[in-house]
Amino acid sequence: MPQLCESLITAAIEFDCEEISVKGMESDGVIINRDDIDFAACVIDNNNGNIIKTLALKSGKTGYAVAQLGNTPFTGLVSNLNVGTYRNTWTHEIPIAVLANDPKVARDIIDPLSNGNFVLVLRNKNKGEDGDGEFQIFGYHQGCRASAGTNEKYSEDTEGGWLITLQEQNAPKAGMFLWNTDAATTRSQYDSLTS
Amino acid sequence: MEKIEPKCSYRMRAGFIVSCPTFHGGKIFTNDNLTDEIAEEYIALFPNQSAMFDKVAEKRAETAQEGETTAQVVNGTPTEKKAVKRKKSKK
Numbered sequence A: 001m002p003q004l005c006e007s008l009i010t011a012a013i014e015f016d017c018e019e020i021s022v023k024g025m026e027s028d029g030v031i032i033n034r035d036d037i038d039f040a041a042c043v044i045d046n047n048n049g050n051i052i053k054t055l056a057l058k059s060g061k062t063g064y065a066v067a068q069l070g071n072t073p074f075t076g077l078v079s080n081l082n083v084g085t086y087r088n089t090w091t092h093e094i095p096i097a098v099l100a101n102d103p104k105v106a107r108d109i110i111d112p113l114s115n116g117n118f119v120l121v122l123r124n125k126n127k128g129e130d131g132d133g134e135f136q137i138f139g140y141h142q143g144c145r146a147s148a149g150t151n152e153k154y155s156e157d158t159e160g161g162w163l164i165t166l167q168e169q170n171a172p173k174a175g176m177f178l179w180n181t182d183a184a185t186t187r188s189q190y191d192s193l194t195s
Numbered sequence B: 001m002e003k004i005e006p007k008c009s010y011r012m013r014a015g016f017i018v019s020c021p022t023f024h025g026g027k028i029f030t031n032d033n034l035t036d037e038i039a040e041e042y043i044a045l046f047p048n049q050s051a052m053f054d055k056v057a058e059k060r061a062e063t064a065q066e067g068e069t070t071a072q073v074v075n076g077t078p079t080e081k082k083a084v085k086r087k088k089s090k091k
Helices: A103-115 A183-192 B036-045 B047-052 B057-066
Strands: A025-033 A051-054 A064-067 A078-082 A089-098 A118-124 A135-138 A145-150 A162-171 A176-178 B010-012 B053-055 B070-074 B077-084
Touching: A089 A103, A103 A145, A103 A162, A176 A183, B010 B036, B036 B047, B047 B053
Parallel strands: A051 A176
Antiparallel strands: A025 A064, A025 A118, A078 A089, A089 A162, A118 A135, A135 A176, A145 A162, B010 B053, B070 B077
16 A cells, blocks of 8 residues: 555644744844755764755765844845645745945855855744754755845835845745754854855 | 965865764764874774775875975865876986
8 A cells, every 4th residue: 555644743733931032033044055065974863854964065065054134134034835736835034134235245145146046044033942953955846946035225224235036836845954962063064064 | 375284184174074973982073173093993993984084194195205295275174175286308
């Protein structure tokens, strides 16, 4: 008999008075060219397929820091459910403001963002019970590609800079997280992505 | 561009750190505190993890041989691939 891959809820939906959810994102993250990831060397947690224990890059490759200013960094970041014929998936959207405009920015950032394929590691303000909810990975399964981009010269928000929205479509998981052992270890791994 | 000598002959690939409960009491080692001794000890204990480490020791050996190859720093980031070999002048 073929396997049907049952999706069964296995935890109660409760309100934890000690762990109140906190909205928003921290102002820094890491963006990685998806081709630079060594997927064969990445390690996914055996007990939780939503956890990546090691996000490994190929030899000689590095991630790049993403910094967002303002009180609500990565504002507009959202995940939406797509109802499919046989399976539902998720679309993750990550707006990135680039508050600059010159030939180097256009060549090194905007043009690559416009056409490239990326994986992002961003930091939730909501750390989770053990800290395992802090580092969220977008684009691991399908990659994040530009779905929108604007450069509005009189924008009050970007002040003549750029706003690029990256989108991961048809992601099979609601959320992927970077987590290895404890908060200190995971933080070191996150920092090593740009070392 | 700055010219610096790498402190360690090994450099872990981005995304990798050493953090093992049975290795030095679970102490975390990153490229910031990695030494040749630690890297070689870890690789000896866990040879299947050797792919985590990019070795720049050969380049230091080449430097000793030719006196011309160095690891360069570009924009503040060490880049082994940017090592430049100057051709020997022909006599």
